Amino acid sequence: MSLIEIQNFIGGEFRPAHSRKVLENTDPSTGLVYSTLPRSDAADIDVAVESARKAFPVWSKTSPEERSRFLHAIADGIDRQQATLAAAESRDQGKPLWLTESLDIPRASTNFRLFANQILFTPVESNEFSNKAINLVLRKPIGVAGLISPWNLPLYLLSWKIAPAIAAGNTVVCKPSEITPFTASLLCSIIKEAGLPPGVVNMVYGLGAEAGEALVKHPQVPLISFTGGTATGQRLNAVAAPLLKKVSLELGGKNANLIFADADFEEAVKTTLRSSFLNQGEICLCGSRIFVEKSIYPRFLARFIEETKKLKVGDPTLKDHFLGALASAAHLQKVKSYVELAEQDGGRIETGKEEIKLDPKHQGGYFMRPTIITGLPPQSRVMQEEIFGPVVTVTPFESEEEALALANDVPYGLSASLWTQDIKRVHRIGQDLQVGTLWVNSWMIRDLRAPFGGMKKSGIGREGGLHSLEFFTEATNLCIKY
């Protein structure tokens, strides 16, 4: 079978890397290579940035109404291609098809619509000063934005950056993860069909250390929006800092679920299953450390293990499979190494080691059963480091103070879920928990206007609604004397 050849998209045209080098792209559910993508380097980034730079003067001066129409046209294209995009994302990433149909692809379309609408109704900041003058804040597009995205929610997170960047009047050069390039390339066809002026969106594929870093270093790219791992974010920040670039970093997490005895038990079990294992646990918001009040700990653990054992793993196209394959062989190996480490540190593997029955087509896929670990000390590496797979720890706590201390005792601060009926406790914990988002009796309800981002090693800055538009613009305060 011939391989799909993914190409860069620069100045409205599809083209290979100038070196003609390619990388191979694997279907994680079979372990077989099914496409190639350009292995681009600094020379390709230069051409893409130049194309974006040329498009900027005209695009930045188009009216918000016109930009809004283009964004809606892209969203319409995504909606029309929903089935193709959903199948492509599932094949490329390994995640279940039902999930790409219900979450990834609809959300990509919503990202474009949100910012298409938002730019039409963005309030203008103004202050009158002591009957003497009025301050009027002009928000202006900045130029060429570099957008770097990860492999876990490929189109969903890429569109979350492209939409606000171009809505605000910037042009962009994107570098998607080399592990999941497929839907980004389909999006380029949709963008072309929507008639977006050439050069407004450019897509360059390649390795992070080559194409990604060249984009971050490029002198004509004044802002970088990055979603990915903390170590990469630190590297990128170090490269960008001397160049004084505007940088937004959405990084890793080690999120806690705090389940108190007064919680709605059934709802807590049901939602914790999802927050632990949805998308094979490969969502930065997954709750990987579950803390349960001692009085309900044995009951919770028994039910949680029972329900986890029922989750089916395998062929991502089958509706009853809750988990598909992990994104790559290297990632599967990394996640499994944490399970081994847990055993060495005295942890107990409550479930996860059972054999997975796979049909012949999927024998070479990167599958793993959802895994629950108990009995680990909070300072163990498994409870401190991001694993980013279907592996959770469950730990009892005795008091609210202890629960809070355990939850905060990690280098990360992205999100958490709190399960309780006590509103005063919600306020207390909301004040003291070091996270960007705290879900109360819920998980991953995402209002796209809300500020999204993390504290500590989970990142710098916030995305979402006006927060994204603020990042992708610069302010000029016009002070006009009466």
Ligand code: NDP
């Ligand atoms: P990585 O940090 O490995 O990669 C992210 C992107 O950065 C990829 O496109 C990668 O390219 C690129 N990259 C790698 N090295 C460099 C470099 N030196 N300069 C510029 N770009 C570079 O993350 P993963 O793809 O492994 O994604 C998983 C991580 O993303 C997890 O830690 C997860 O928590 C985090 N994440 C955070 C979210 C948030 O909103 N806070 C949301 C989703 C994920 P390549 O793939 O080619 O190496």
